Amino acid sequence: MIDELIREQEPLVSVEDISVRFGNHRVLRDISLKIPAGQTLVLIGESGCGKTVLMKSIIGLVKPWQGRVLFDKKEMGELNERQISQLRLRFGFVFQNAALFDSMTVGQNVAFPLRQQGDYTQAEIREEVLSRLSEVGLPDTSVGKKPAELSGGMRKRVGLARALIMKPEIIMYDEPTTGLDPIMSDVINELILRTRRRNAVTSIVVTHDMNTARKVADRIVMLYPLARLQPGESQIIFDGTPEDLDNVRDRRVRQFVNGEAGERLMELRAASSARG
């Protein structure tokens, strides 16, 4: 029922034929993606295939070289500085290593978006911060700590609390479970699911952790590095539900999903000896 409703809507985010390059290094080529409101999209793919770059170009942190990104029917490239700032308040971004401001305490970090917005009293801010922190399972005593005093899992959760505080419509997670122990990884997965249940947000999760992908995804999209792709082939080599993943034909997708090195080591060696 809900799925049907989602399908009928206009997509919240629509990526149209974007290409991204850094200097002469091409990362993305002609990527198109439509994300309806309420969907949890998981981007998988090996390191360096451009998952994070794709996510960052949706929020406008990376400027595409070609193509355009529409968010809620507005083209990101045509907005001015202030409109983009306004628009970004509707996004929440959880960075890979949390990207907490290390000159500020945990409380100040989580309160940052609210202070940036301006129209809240100290008491409101404090209450909001504490409730967000308890939502991600952090005690009130952590408010006064500096990010450097926290463990990796706690930092990630603070990052999540900071992303949630503005009640965003769309949350982006950049490798939320990388570097965490299995239990903490699953805690983060649960938090992603619970956040979605509570606030009906659209989520984009970049990961190469298949447990996360299977657990949280409505839809999985796999990107493949440009350098290894056949000319003319689409960079998106898989787009479907987690169930579709089990009976996929493509060898590259199966290899990734099952985590098999296969011939890769030989290929890497051959490539490095050819270069040297």
Add this chain to the structure above:
Amino acid sequence: MVASRTKLREQVIHRLGRLVSSPSLTTETSPQVSPRLSRFTLWIVDWGRVTYQSVIALGRFSLFAWSTFIWMFTRAPRRETIWPNFYQVGVLSLPVVALTGTFIGMVLAVQSYFQLRQLGLETRLGAVINMTLVRELGPVLAATMLAGRVGSAMAAELGTMRVTEQIDALSAMGANPIRYLVVPRFLACLLMIPTLTIMADFMGVAGGYFYSYLILNIDTHFYFYNSAQFVSWYDLFTGLFKSFFFGAAIAMVSCYQGFNCAPGAEGVGRASTASFVYSFVSILILDLGIGIFLDKLYVVFFPAGAKLF
């Protein structure tokens, strides 16, 4: 011949392709290509690349400075971002700047004393020390000291923020990084560095006097009489005027280096070193340029000309 042409073409394209990498003037001529032709071509390509990169860097720096300028006037930065920077740049640099000033004053006394004694003009020591101090050495050495203390620290801090995605996080939360990070630092340097220069000048005057009076036994009355005779308000103005430019240059160069920091610990280290080197070079260039300009201006205001003796 055809084969060698393609080879050369490949090399040229390869070099052009590495526009980002460090410029090198070494030539790896392949045996098929006529050595002179290829060396010359590659030489042109290398210089082309260096020029191209410098123009790009200059353009990006100008845009960066311009947007800082725009943000400074469109929306005032928040107070909580301003005060910590003023404290960092101003208050915490005070001891080191005072120390620098004192020693410049004393060194000037030591150095000028021997020269002047040979001419029998020991009592003019005050004029020489204070003139040199206020016009030149006070502002320049204070700025150099601060480029090392404040500039590298800013570049390293902003570089680390860039590397750990904190600058991206700022943008992602709707805060403009230039307004939030660069404008407060720019204002702190612009206003605090001239203030610290006054401190350096004062300590230099004191240091020079005490050394001359206590160790060289120069008469206090003549020392200050001669200083007042020769050092004018215009000299003091010259030094302070320059230090505003030094402050602005240190802030812009360091913030630019920090914002464009390469990934990793190495990138941060390089940003902080580069910020000092480029700040220092721009201090020297500005010093010369503004010095020439102000001397011309002085002649316009006081056609009788400058006087020392």
